[in-house]
Amino acid sequence: MLHLSIFLFFGAICAAGAVNLLVQRHPINSALSLIAVMVSLAVEYLLLGAEFVAAVQVIIYAGAIMVLFVFVIMLLNAGVEERIEGSRVAMILGIPGMLVGSALVAWVLLERSGTSSVAVGSLPGYPKEIAGLLFHDFLLPFEVTSVLVLIAIMGAVVLASHPDSETQQKKES
Amino acid sequence: MYALISLVKIVIALVLLLTAVAYSVWLERKVVGHIQNRWGPTRVGPFGLLQPLADGAKFLFKEDLTPPYVYKPLYIAAPMISVIFALTSIAVIPIGNSITVGGIRTPLQIADVNIGLLIVLGITSMGVYGIALAGWSSNSKYSLLGSLRASAQMVSYEIALGLSLIGVLIMSGSFSLREIVDAQGGTFWGFIPRWNIFQGQFVAFFIYLMAAFAETNRIPFDLPEAETELVAGYHTEYSAMKFAMFFMAEYANMITVACLASLLFLGGWHGPLFGPAWLQELLPIAWFALRIFGFLFLYIWIRGTLPRFRYDQLMSFGWKFLFPLAIANLVITALIVALKA
DSSP states (O other): OHHHHHHHHHHHHHHHHHHHHHHOSSHHHHHHHHHHHHHHHHHHHHHHTOHHHHHHIIIIIIIIIHHHHHHHHHHHTOOOOOOOOOOHHHHHHHHHHHHHHHHHHHHIIIIISSOOOOOTTOSOOSHHHHHHIIIIITHHHHHHHHHHHHHHHHHHHHHHSOHHHHHHHHHHO | OHHHHHHHHHHHHHHHHHHHHHHHHHHHHHHHHHHTTSOOSOSSSGGGTTHHHHHHHHHHHSOOOOOTTSOHHHHHHHHHHHHHHHHHGGGGOOOSSEEEETTEEEESSSOOOTTHHHHHHHHHHHTHHHHHHHHHHTTOHHHHHHHHHHHHHHHHHHHHHHHHHHHHHHHHOOSOHHHHHHTTOSEETTTEEOOGGGTTOHHHHHHHHHHHHHHTTOTTSOTTTOHHHHTTGGGTTOOHHHHHHHHHHHHHHHHHHHHHHHHHTSOTTOOOOOSSHHHHHHHHHHHHHHHHHHHHHHHHHHHHHOOOOOHHHHHHIIIIIIHHHHHHHHHHHHHHHHHHO
16 A cells, blocks of 8 residues: 555656756757656656666666766756747647547557556566576577667767767867 | 654765865865975864865855856856755665664665665766856856866766766676665675776776766866866856855866775675674765765875876777777677576
């Protein structure tokens, strides 16, 4: 019972953080709400028994990726965003559409597919189980994903290095 | 009963940590003083031993100045974030084996979780927000430069730090700090202790040491503070207890890093046990404390010896030297463990 109430509490924080992310006008407040969402997600994983995933969620998303987000916001010294006149059609159709869509997804997950609800603390949590899944059962998808990430990294390096400015620097030196 | 024991342990751990923080400041002032041929604190109490109390009282009674044009919510939250994450990570760190008090045997650790090491890494990686937000919300160019440097430096060196630990993890096959320490018991040929540092993880220990200095923003990696160029870096605009919180966070982080170093590389609380039963219970704690003291002394010694890096040197040292070295160490360790198995 205590577990369930903590679970619901952090679920509420997660949803509130996500809404706050959209509502806030200053980018740094939005970034901080996203951090709150990620940390409360990690707590949810922890409560479900997926300790390893929870720790990785905090280290990778909250501790590394969001630090870079905050870093870029600070570096660009991004100020308060101007609120432009949004299209009214988007407001009228978008919010009900979003609600209907999420209700549909929830209904399909609950009723139509073979998924059943997971008891609190029953997900595979030990690093050894995760390692077995990653490096034995799902080895091929794992390796393909690693290659994909590697390609993305190399693409980022290529995009970030301007060949023109490099040759210019060589000429100057 | 269980909750009561946990509560007592939490209080004891916090008191121990805060006392250690206060007295490592004293130790630093004293040792650096002697390195520079001065006395350090001498006035308050014998050997200046009451100096931390006087400092604390001073911090409490100073004017708590909030400069105009700061972004107030984050300006106030930043020191709290720093100190909260610095103090929380002690929860999973064991300071010794189990101990029996009044017929109840309990491990000397607030929470024994099977992913203890990952939790420490996660909590310390969140600590960077305190520094980053402090610099940004202060609305001052020195603070902003300091916090930009801090975020870049901490993210860069976290990679080398994490990779240097994986070698130890491969050898012990567990994330639990207690199991990692247990795997280091016993000796080679009767006299060399079976610590990870003597099991071929010497390079990893070196990488960990360097990265840990950078993670805790200590000299020679204290670019975020760099008082000669940035006044005081990210905490330029802070005064009184808010400044003291950053100070406490820095020293608490030093102690956490020292605990991790002794648990992962230096055999934790293993050491010769002798004497009556009560002494055998307490000796592991003393051995562990001795290692932490040695590590802190090393910190201070280096602070008194080395000058500061230049910023580009810091980045190229992290990315071009420590990072490849950590990967090489990881590959070689994995190969050796795989061939032995």
